[in-house]
Amino acid sequence: MWLNQQHLTDAAIHAYRKTLRRSCPQHVVIDNLFNQGLLEQVLSALQQDQHWQTQQHSYSKLYVDNASWQKTPDKQRFVQRDLWQRPAPGAPDTAANIALQFLQYLRGAEFLALLSRLFKVGLTDINVAKPEINTNYFRLSASDFVNQHADDSPGREVCMLLYLNQDWQQNNGGELVFMGKNDKPITITPQYNRCVLFNPASPGAEHWVKALTTESTTQYRYNVTSWYWSE
Template identity: 55%
Template sequence: MWLNQEKITDASIRTYRQLLVSSCPNHVVIDGLFDEDKLDRVMKVLHHPSRWQTQKHTYAALYVDDDEWDNTEHEHRFVRRDIWLRNENLAKPDNTLPHCNKVASEFLSYLRGDEFMSVLSRIFDVTLTDKHVGDPQLNTNFFRLSTNDFVEQHADDSPGREVCMLLYLNKAWQDDAGGELVFLGQNEESVNVAPLYNRCVLFDPSSIGSEHLVKRLNAGLVDVYRYNVTSWYWSE
């Protein structure tokens, strides 16, 4: 069981729903939603350096190559970060990892499974489904940021997209490390969320003030990464 059952009682779901609809943007922060021992096993996989590939987006195009990136003005660069390579995306079998490390892939599959999507559906009071999603795997994965990386201001709204989920995987994260999620909010009142371990942020990407960015990591951090899962969900 991936979920912490104490966090998904009927009373808890009602509380999350109330917080969601009363906040700007419509969001809720849930600490300790998942089983921490299992997340610790996932992190052993994510710390392996061979499973990551740099991903670059501009405001004009996604997944640009190095030449296009170099020819893009800095203010038009939107994302630079590492994306985790699933087993099927590796050029050859990764024999350097024990077989049990498939736990990371299993967790991603769980996040798109009926049980977890049912919990999200109850919180957001909408039926979520992947039946109209061409490749669900593209919408759930691990990412990491270093001091050289960034996620600039953007919106995640898209027709039919009802829920965005961010799960942070950073133990002992320091207050001065940077890396906070920042929602623009309303009336110049931004909302900052620290990327603490096993902290889940759920938000409605179409709600007022849901545009967001990630504060850059402190330039003095060496060999430190900010890890998270990002996942998007659609309704029927």
């Protein structure tokens, strides 16, 4: 239902594995991996402002409150963005519920099996205390940022980024940039239904997001971020 089946054939999996082996960092970009119609329903839910809350991290501390943030030097500021707030259990908001269903799918057996197959590693949430906090939606405005960082952590095998930006133009900014190797960074545009899968422990996997260049205060860069562990 959520996945487009042409990406699940043996030939497709073989091609993606080949790309992973040859890339630095180990990553693969898959366009149109997910059902377009369902993602449009998800995006409609994400465009409701009441579901968002600002999130701020420094390099020394996650989830910094506003008072501490004002005292944090610019060079120590790591992330400023909005985090999607999940609806309460049993909430009648069906638009938000489709967005929640997608997050649940991304941690479900079918998608974990696909990632395990691609990366040749057994992925599981068996030792993850709160799986739900490792898969969520984020949005960036022109005043927000995600600065250079690494996502590697003991047992973390795969990171996924999925972009939900319709009609995104190259001059809007917001590109994902991997450090890469030999001073040759890799830049990826956050186009709609573009999925980036990567090994966070592979060389060159440090990354950041270029600032948005749009002057519109109502335009956001939307994405899903999800992290996966082995046992």
